[in-house]
Amino acid sequence: MSLKGKIKFYRRLDVRMAFWYTITFLTTILIIFGFLDYRFQHNLLKEIDRMLIDETHEIINQILKHPLSIKEKLKSQEEIVAKRRYYPIAFQVFDHQLNLIYTCSKLPGFIFPKPSLDEKNFIIPVLKKSVKGSRKNLPFRLHTYFYREGSKLKYVVQVATELKIMRKSVENFRENLMVAFVVAFLFGSVGGWILSRKNLKPIDTLTEAIKRINANQLNERLPIQGIDDELDRLALTVNEMIERVEEYLKKLTQFTADAAHELRTPITALKGETEVLLSRKRSSEEYQEALINNLERLDYLTRLINNLLLLSQADEGKASLEFKTINLTNLLRELQEAFFLVAEQKKINLSFTGGKEIFLEGDWLRLTQLFSNLIDNAIKNTPEGGEVALELQEENKEVKIRVKDTGMGISPEDLPYIFDRFYRVDKSRSRDSGGVGLGLSICQWIVRAHQGTIEVESIPQQGTTFTVTLPILLS
Numbered sequence: 001m002s003l004k005g006k007i008k009f010y011r012r013l014d015v016r017m018a019f020w021y022t023i024t025f026l027t028t029i030l031i032i033f034g035f036l037d038y039r040f041q042h043n044l045l046k047e048i049d050r051m052l053i054d055e056t057h058e059i060i061n062q063i064l065k066h067p068l069s070i071k072e073k074l075k076s077q078e079e080i081v082a083k084r085r086y087y088p089i090a091f092q093v094f095d096h097q098l099n100l101i102y103t104c105s106k107l108p109g110f111i112f113p114k115p116s117l118d119e120k121n122f123i124i125p126v127l128k129k130s131v132k133g134s135r136k137n138l139p140f141r142l143h144t145y146f147y148r149e150g151s152k153l154k155y156v157v158q159v160a161t162e163l164k165i166m167r168k169s170v171e172n173f174r175e176n177l178m179v180a181f182v183v184a185f186l187f188g189s190v191g192g193w194i195l196s197r198k199n200l201k202p203i204d205t206l207t208e209a210i211k212r213i214n215a216n217q218l219n220e221r222l223p224i225q226g227i228d229d230e231l232d233r234l235a236l237t238v239n240e241m242i243e244r245v246e247e248y249l250k251k252l253t254q255f256t257a258d259a260a261h262e263l264r265t266p267i268t269a270l271k272g273e274t275e276v277l278l279s280r281k282r283s284s285e286e287y288q289e290a291l292i293n294n295l296e297r298l299d300y301l302t303r304l305i306n307n308l309l310l311l312s313q314a315d316e317g318k319a320s321l322e323f324k325t326i327n328l329t330n331l332l333r334e335l336q337e338a339f340f341l342v343a344e345q346k347k348i349n350l351s352f353t354g355g356k357e358i359f360l361e362g363d364w365l366r367l368t369q370l371f372s373n374l375i376d377n378a379i380k381n382t383p384e385g386g387e388v389a390l391e392l393q394e395e396n397k398e399v400k401i402r403v404k405d406t407g408m409g410i411s412p413e414d415l416p417y418i419f420d421r422f423y424r425v426d427k428s429r430s431r432d433s434g435g436v437g438l439g440l441s442i443c444q445w446i447v448r449a450h451q452g453t454i455e456v457e458s459i460p461q462q463g464t465t466f467t468v469t470l471p472i473l474l475s
């Protein structure tokens with residue numbers, strides 16, 4: 001394997017996971033083995049100490065029972081302990097002034113330390129400590145016992161033994177632990193590897209499934225195992241994302257097709273009229289009439305292109321809005337005046353009811369565009385003699401602006417779609433009156449950009465009400 005290949009191998013998730021599984025497993029095993037080793041040694045020593053204490057008491061008993069023949073009794077005790085094969089014993093007995101009464105030291109390499117009569121030793125009756133022998137790796141265990149009657153020291157007894165057998169047991173135990181450790185290491189690393197591969201297999205499956213999905217195959221979805229684990233949740237999130245992308249692409253394709261269609265109709269009309277016009281000589285009136293028609297179509301095209309541009313900028317989040325403190329009451333009053341003549345031509349009464357002056361943070365131009373479209377729609381869709389009313393009402397921290405008309409209304413089937421791009425209830429009529437079908441989509445974007453909402457209610461043949469709710473500045 002080259003160096004690059006090696007680095008790649010070690011960076012693989014399954015290799016890293018297997019590595020950490022093994023490390024964690026082995027660390028746990030090491031801690032457990034360390035604890036077992038400590039406990040094993042500790043318990044063995046405890047047993048040996050108990051044996052030394054028993055031995056000390058036996059010697060003291062002999063002395064106390066036979067104060068006149070201490071030496072003989074200790075001699076026979078020496079003969080008994082001399083027969084011990086595994087834990088040979090050495091002992092010494094002193095009187096209260098630390099004069100040696102008897103000694104039996106048959107432990108090769110071991111020299112009894114002299115007991116000291118310092119305060120501490122005197123108070124503590126039982127002392128235990130390991131004393132290093134002259135031979136390497138041959139420690140001994142010594143028990144010094146201060147026997148008192150009342151507070152008076154009578155005898156000091158020292159009993160020692162060799163720890164060779166115990167060391168052998170400990171070594172044996174450690175060898176077993178080593179074998180167990182090697183076996184655990186093999187099982188742990190192989191198990192860790194298998195486990196990490198098994199855990200990562202579903203990720204491989206997901207990756208393969210994601211690879212299969214491209215722009216032309218967005219109807220495919222990732223498999224869900226149904227156990228609600230992290231991978232299932234990941235697959236669900238990716239599926240939701242694909243759904244949104246699919247929805248967005250569908251809308252985009254539809255929008256492009258609609259836009260092309262909307263552009264084609266007036267251009268075909270422009271071309272047709274120009275061809276007919278050029279097919280023979282015309283009078284100047286005929287030319288003028290045709291040019292006026294074409295100008296109307298060019299106007300329509302210009303509006304269409306401007307609106308398309310605005311919407312695509314809005315989609316990208318690039319359409320700029322200039323927020324300033326504006327007087328909404330003034331804005332609506334100006335619009336009422338601007339549309340007054342158009343309404344009058346259709347014998348429509350355009351009224352405005354607003355209370356006090358209301359201020360909000362907004363873009364004057366865009367808000368004018370929003371309410372212009374709503375008023376324009378209302379006038380366009382209301383027959384002669386009807387009513388269009390603008391109402392302004394302050395509610396808590398919001399303002400509600402209603403554009404009400406007594407027009408033809410919108411059927412419940414059309415109502416959910418009227419904010420869709422290019423949606424017109426009656427296409428030919430709307431186009432005849434210069435409607436592009438983008439007005440309400442732009443209105444919706446403007447309202448959202450101002451943190452507001454737009455709602456519509458309509459009863460066919462009775463009228464429509466658009467309600468725009470915007471947050472206001474509190475005076």
Ligand SMILES: Nc1ncnc2c1ncn2[C@@H]1O[C@H](COP(=O)(O)OP(=O)(O)OP(=O)(O)O)[C@@H](O)[C@H]1O
Pocket residue numbers: 373377378381405407408409410418423424425426430434435436437438439440441464
């Ligand atoms: N007040 C209303 N009464 C009845 N129908 C309406 C009303 N307002 C809107 N509509 C319907 O909703 C459609 C969409 O309106 P929208 O403003 O988006 O498009 P438009 O007015 O046809 O064209 P544009 O505003 O882009 O020039 C209209 O074509 C019309 O059919």
Ligand SMILES: [Mg+2]
Pocket residue numbers: 373376377435439440
């Ligand atoms: Mg409109």
